[in-house]
Amino acid sequence: xxxxxxxxxxxxxxxxxxxxxxxxxxxxxxxxxxxxxxxxxxxxxxxxxxxxxxxxxxxxxxxxxxxxxxxxxxxxxxxxxxxxxxxxxxxxxxxxxxxxxxxxxxxxxxxxxxxxxxxxxxxxxxxxxxxxxxxxxxxxxxxxxxxxxxxxxxxxxxxxxxxxxxxxxxxxxxxxxxxxxxxxxxxxxxxxxxxxxxxxxxxxxxxxxxxxxxxxxxxxxxxxxxxxxxxxxxxxxxxxxxxxxxxxxxxxxxxxxxxxxxxxxxxxxxxxxxxxxxxxxxxxxxxxxxxxxxxxxxxxxxxxxxxxxxxxxxxxxxxxxxxxxxxxxxxxxxxxxxxxxxxxxxxxxxxxxxxxxxxxxxxxxxxxxxxxxxxxxxxxxxxxxxxxxxxxxxxxxxxxxxxxxxxxxxxxxxxxxxxxxxxxxxxxxxxxxxxxxxxxxxxxxxxxxxxxxxxxxxxx
Numbered sequence: 455x456x457x458x459x460x461x462x463x464x465x466x467x468x469x470x471x472x473x474x475x476x477x478x479x480x481x482x483x484x485x486x487x488x489x490x491x492x493x494x495x496x497x498x499x500x501x502x503x504x505x506x507x508x509x510x511x512x513x514x515x516x517x518x519x520x521x522x523x524x525x526x527x528x529x530x531x532x533x534x535x536x537x538x539x540x541x542x543x544x545x546x547x548x549x550x551x552x553x554x555x556x557x558x559x560x561x562x563x564x565x566x567x568x569x570x571x572x573x574x575x576x577x578x579x580x581x582x583x584x585x586x587x588x589x590x591x592x593x594x595x596x597x598x599x600x601x602x603x604x605x606x607x608x609x610x611x612x613x614x615x616x617x618x619x620x621x622x623x624x625x626x627x628x629x630x631x632x633x634x635x636x637x638x639x640x641x642x643x644x645x646x647x648x649x650x651x652x653x654x655x656x657x658x659x660x661x662x663x664x665x666x667x668x669x670x671x672x673x674x675x676x677x678x679x680x681x682x683x684x685x686x687x688x689x690x691x692x693x694x695x696x697x698x699x700x701x702x703x704x705x706x707x708x709x710x711x712x713x714x715x716x717x718x719x720x721x722x723x724x725x726x727x728x729x730x731x732x733x734x735x736x737x738x739x740x741x742x743x744x745x746x747x748x749x750x751x752x753x754x755x756x757x758x759x760x761x762x763x764x765x766x767x768x769x770x771x772x773x774x775x776x777x778x779x780x781x782x783x784x785x786x787x788x789x790x791x792x793x794x795x796x797x798x799x800x801x802x803x804x805x806x807x808x809x810x811x812x813x814x815x816x817x818x819x820x821x822x823x824x825x826x827x828x829x830x831x832x833x834x835x836x837x838x839x840x841x842x843x844x845x846x847x848x849x850x851x852x853x854x855x856x857x858x859x860x861x862x863x864x865x866x867x868x869x870x871x872x873x874x875x876x877x878x879x880x881x882x883x884x885x886x887x888x889x890x891x892x893x894x895x896x897x898x899x900x901x902x903x904x905x906x907x908x909x910x911x912x913x914x
Contacts, residue, residue, distance in 0.1 A: 515574025
């Protein structure tokens with residue numbers, strides 16, 4: 455801070471010395487003269503009326519551009535044809551010089567009074583649209599699958615996946631646009647000689663060779679831009695807190711608990727290689743089931759078919775209409791949320807109940823309050839398991855390598871919690887470890903399934 459003040463003082467002093475050395479107020483006046491002029495202007499009612507006029511229109515154009523750019527980006531992300539349709543006009547608006555738009559606007563608009571609104575809007579619109587669309591297009595596909603499995607509502611997906619994905623791009627676009635809207639808006643007022651505006655005052659100062667007035671109004675523009683930027687960034691920070699806050703589950707209602715879930719005569723192939731061949735397997739609610747097989751023999755594929763994330767070439771998944779919660783091979787946590795909020799998205803349990811659940815798998819309340827991206831691999835794994843086991847309305851649970859990365863003590867605690875909380879529900883666990891089956895007191899199914907064929911492409 456001190457260094458900044460000293461640097462500013464240095465340049466003000468250099469400016470004053472240069473003005474004294476030149477000695478011609480027509481060419482350059484010093485900061486002292488500019489301050490005197492500014493104080494004189496601020497003492498008049500016309501000054502404040504002028505500031506209000508320009509600020510209202512420039513900020514209004516900025517707000518309209520921000521809102522329209524965001525809305526159109528959302529529409530384009532949802533309907534690809536809209537993105538194709540808008541590509542040409544957005545590139546055109548971004549490429550044409552501001553001065554050209556100002557001249558055209560003077561022809562189109564009946565009055566120059568709203569010129570700053572139109573130009574600010576036009577400058578902000580493509581910047582926001584392009585950035586937000588890029589963010590919305592980059593939503594992690596694995597997180598979308600997670601949301602599908604946990605039955606996120608449409609608003610739940612928008613609020614917890616699409617908005618966080620687009621937010622960094624929206625924030626960057628908004629920060630850039632704040633400065634652009636003031637520059638373009640004032641330029642429009644100068645060229646259009648908009649009555650009662652800051653641009654008109656700049657134009658008049660130029661005609662009268664009033665260098666002090668010109669620099670004073672320039673200082674006003676800089677100050678207004680900086681103040682508006684500070685206020686707007688505070689608003690963005692507050693808005694982010696509201697949008698990223700988790701207030702409870704975002705899942706749709708689910709069915710009951712089936713007697714069993716499983717696959718019936720399922721054949722699944724990728725790129726001509728069969729990974730499941732006429733596979734029939736049942737996961738009853740009476741006892742947990744561990745699915746074991748060497749890598750690449752279809753364990754994860756089996757779970758994906760069961761969850762409805764993959765469509766088999768033959769056969770079907772039998773779920774009895776029940777909702778199935780899952781812990782995937784990847785943790786698929788929302789890194790911008792706390793560990794607790796990752797669970798609260800699908801679980802309506804109270805604070806004490808959640809703390810007890812975290813403690814049961816060896817995680818403290820402090821761990822639960824950390825952002826997911828601050829957790830270790832083993833901690834993240836346990837949060838993913840908690841989310842699956844505690845999910846509201848889940849009639850069955852499937853866990854893909856749920857205990858990987860855990861030491862023996864954490865593995866035993868987590869397995870005991872899973873066994874207790876999933877009692878009375880079908881539980882399917884994919885694992886490479888024999889000890890997992892022992893910890894869960896589970897029956898073991900080894901792939902390939904009984905009756906399976908050799909892993910070759912079936913005849914056409």
